[in-house]
Amino acid sequence: MYYILLPFIYLLSWIPFPLFYGVSDLMFVMIYYVFGYRKKVVGQNLRNAFPEKSEKEIRAIMRRFYRSFCDVLLETFKTLTISERSAIKRCQLTPEALQLFNRYADENKSIIIVMGHFGNWEWAGNTFSLQCRHHLYVVYHPLSNKHFNGLIYRMRTRFGTGLIAMKDTFREMVQHKAELDATAFIADQTPAPDSAFWLTFLNQDTPVFQGTEKIARKMNYPVVYARVERLKRGYYEISAETLFDEPGKTAEGEITAAHTRALEKDIQHQPESWLWSHRRWKHKRPEITK
Numbered sequence: 001m002y003y004i005l006l007p008f009i010y011l012l013s014w015i016p017f018p019l020f021y022g023v024s025d026l027m028f029v030m031i032y033y034v035f036g037y038r039k040k041v042v043g044q045n046l047r048n049a050f051p052e053k054s055e056k057e058i059r060a061i062m063r064r065f066y067r068s069f070c071d072v073l074l075e076t077f078k079t080l081t082i083s084e085r086s087a088i089k090r091c092q093l094t095p096e097a098l099q100l101f102n103r104y105a106d107e108n109k110s111i112i113i114v115m116g117h118f119g120n121w122e123w124a125g126n127t128f129s130l131q132c133r134h135h136l137y138v139v140y141h142p143l144s145n146k147h148f149n150g151l152i153y154r155m156r157t158r159f160g161t162g163l164i165a166m167k168d169t170f171r172e173m174v175q176h177k178a179e180l181d182a183t184a185f186i187a188d189q190t191p192a193p194d195s196a197f198w199l200t201f202l203n204q205d206t207p208v209f210q211g212t213e214k215i216a217r218k219m220n221y222p223v224v225y226a227r228v229e230r231l232k233r234g235y236y237e238i239s240a241e242t243l244f245d246e247p248g249k250t251a252e253g254e255i256t257a258a259h260t261r262a263l264e265k266d267i268q269h270q271p272e273s274w275l276w277s278h279r280r281w282k283h284k285r286p287e288i289t290k
Contacts, residue, residue, distance in 0.1 A: 119228030
């Protein structure tokens with residue numbers, strides 16, 4: 001299957017953007033109207049997250065989400081052949097974000113970047129590696145299929161980004177301690193309920209990974225929240241803000257709550273840009289036993 005799909009993936013990455021988004025439009029029709037990919041999951045997630053919205057509003061957000069989802073999925077493959085100039089043009093750092101990252105570089109401080117599956121997180125990594133002085137490492141889950149994992153690895157590392165398997169995160173960060181680096185955590189995935197930090201997120205009990213916070217406190221690297229806002233089709237903007245300059249001095253749960261609240265605010269502002277198709281709320285908060 002990999003070798004059958006690979007030529008089509010490369011062909012897709014080469015076609016001009018106007019035609020490219022035409023393919024995305026066709027993909028939207030097939031996924032949304034024909035196959036109905038995870039529509040029940042997406043609809044229920046949206047209704048639970050926005051109980052104040054009417055059914056008409058929920059369905060409008062759903063359609064915008066699926067259009068965005070198709071765009072981002074195909075844009076990921078564009079990374080295989082996109083030029084450096086086009087990558088930066090289509091996903092730009094705000095001047096304030098670039099200034100913030102340059103300040104930490106001037107101070108020779110490594111940092112932790114925390115973000116969600118919002119906007120185009122794949123293109124954001126390319127832009128950061130091309131424009132910032134920190135060596136970017138992204139924490140990721142390797143795919144079980146070695147061929148597709150290799151393809152994803154090539155796409156994500158093409159402009160110099162490094163990848164760290166989640167299970168090796170702390171060990172590799174210690175090994176890279178002499179470098180000026182930025183380690184990016186996508187922190188809105190679903191952990192096991194018993195080991196998670198629980199809070200209310202989008203009106204629901206939600207488990208959140210504590211790994212970002214635990215490592216930030218151990219390394220005492222500044223924690224920077226990054227958002228990737230969709231400006232218009234095919235164009236994104238990366239902004240950033242420091243959440244904690246000295247995470248080693250924070251209370252337990254403080255960092256996790258802060259980056260989760262920041263993501264929640266972004267989702268409420270532009271809901272179609274978040275990844276609603278995953279089963280984020282499949283676990284229930286464990287009961288406290290006396």
